[in-house]
Amino acid sequence: METPQYVAARVQRALAEDDRTNELGIRVDVRGDQVYLRGQVPCDERRHLIEAVAREAAPGLTVHNEIRLLEVHEPGEEEHL
């Protein structure tokens, strides 16, 4: 089996460099043959694209998409500086 650290690095690099994603903010952890994706994105379409690119970069491994959708709230209280 390929060393997990190299798999994680390859997936992370693919997410950053693949033009479908260009995503730098996703954490990738590999444990055995399981890949875990964590982070936040603003829409479901991006979440699915990230998973697709990760699957291509880690063939034969199980990808767990734990990325959550970024919820943007109404502006809150102002801060006085």
Add this chain to the structure above:
Amino acid sequence: MNALRVAAVADIHLGEDLRGHYRKTLAGIEERADVLLVGGDLTRHGTFEEGRLVADELGGLPIPVVAVLGNHDYHSDADQEIIAVLRDAGITVLDDDAVTIPLNGVRLGVAGGKGFGGGFAGKCASEFGEPETKAFVRHTKEIAERWRLALKGLDADTKVVLSHYSPVKDTLLGEPPEIYPFLGSYLLAEAADAEGADLIVHGHAHSGTEKGITPGGIRVRNVALPVIEHAYVVYCLDGEGVH
């Protein structure tokens, strides 16, 4: 002197899949703020088409908008075209320079640009060795010097620095320390501390922390959308003058 309400956000990463969404969250911003600062990573891939979409989303607001680009906005080598389309939409885009905007009888000066990395004092790259390393460090040094000059030349009552990269480590808390050199540089803070400013606003560090301070005492705020989790935050500068 009247207080200024500065709205700020960064890392909105707009694309066709988000068309119309961010604009909706800006409804009524004129009730809450006098100016909107946008700290880079306006797009996801840095294409001209995405730049035009950002111009549609941020253009025509009832308050002035000042923006800088981020690293994503450079990815497709269309940075100058993006800057042009944003300016055509009435958005002020800083590219290592400054602007003064009269608001409520107060002259707000905003200086800045994208910024760059290199790391923080004691744990940073030096202009030494291979040409690639020297070019990396020199890029940040040159940016910092242009910011220093831009700040020095500002004739304003209140001064804000707008950046994409971080000037301090404080607001990176939550990011892996190994990548700090790619998230910012102390040279940016040093330039602001040398000339004085009331606030530095940046983005880039999605897993970072909102609040920090430079060694010279200037308040720093990381307004990356995933950090603030609001459409924007509003900082009220009460007009005590430049630190």
